[in-house]
Amino acid sequence: MSAPLQPGFEGFELTRVDVGEVTLRVRTGGSGPPLLLLHGYPETHLMWAGVAADLARSFTVVAPDLRGYGESSQPATVPGHETYGKRAMAADGVALMHRLGFDRFDVAGHDRGGRVAYRMALDTPDVVRRLTVLDVIPTAEVWDRADARFALGYWHWGFLALPEPIAETIIGHDPEHFFLDAEFGGVIRGFRPEAVADYTRALHDPAVVHAMCEDYRAGAGCDRQLDGDDRAAGRRITSPLQVLWAGRGALAAWYEPLEVWRAWGDDVTGEAIDSGHFVVEEAPAATLAALRAFHTAGS
DSSP states (O other), X not given: OBOTTSTTOTTOEEEEXXXXXXXXXXXXXXXXXXXEEEOOTTOOXXXXXXXXXXXXXXXXXXXXXXXXXXXXXXXXXXXXXXXXXXHHHHHHHHHHHHHTTOSSEEEEEEXXXXXXXXXXXXXOTTTEEEEEEESOOOHHHHHHTOOHHHHHHTTHHHHHTSSTTHXXXXXXXXXXXXXXXXXXXXXXXXXXXXXHHHHHHHHTOHHHHHHHHHHHHHIXXXXXXXXXXXXXXXXXXXXXXXXXXXXXXXXXXXXXXXXXXXXXXXXXXXXXXXXXXOHHHHSHHHHHHHHHHHHHTTO
């Protein structure tokens, strides 16, 4: 079905795609080389609305909701949380692109989507042509470097990873307050109203809340372990890697992002964007320019 009335995605097709273990809500538009866009927490693919139409002038843009998020389906929980791990989410993205006829493609991911994107590049290097991660460093690096600043600034990492149903029960009393006010200084409420409405609908679904908790439980467990295994084995990201981070965010204050990523990738470039954590919504023009320049290169 077409979705001409969704601002920022005019002319895109809205579909549900069965990728095996889950069904993903997906918007697809444009023409040219394929570019997969992966959203972050606690949002949906509508976070890309400020850049999607412009990117679609040069690329075939594919923007799904990650498994468990938005209107994508939720797989059953398992004790090790692997069904919400980034390896499973990355496999979803590869399967989605294959279903759409793309065996090799570019990928850009923000926040949790960035973690899915780099896992995809590590697990299936022949599939990912070029890779952008937005405002993340590898999960293992986050946990290994965790300190008081992290504990207070990104407190939701530890909270959401607590055993079920601690987080789910507390969040369930007022999910809008938790996700849209208590976290990130309430900045999400100022984004595109259509996107905020989409996020809000999802956040009132207990299954989505549980899925997001499982995402963070996986991050503290199996995702961190996979990163550690790759690092110990000397596996690196061989695709050209662009790192974009918020110049007014935690990464800029706590880390040297390019230095961190150069320990993981062979060809790493990048820059700070003058924004807070939500770089796509807060600085769409600068983010668009950086994405377009990098993903056009070599095509």
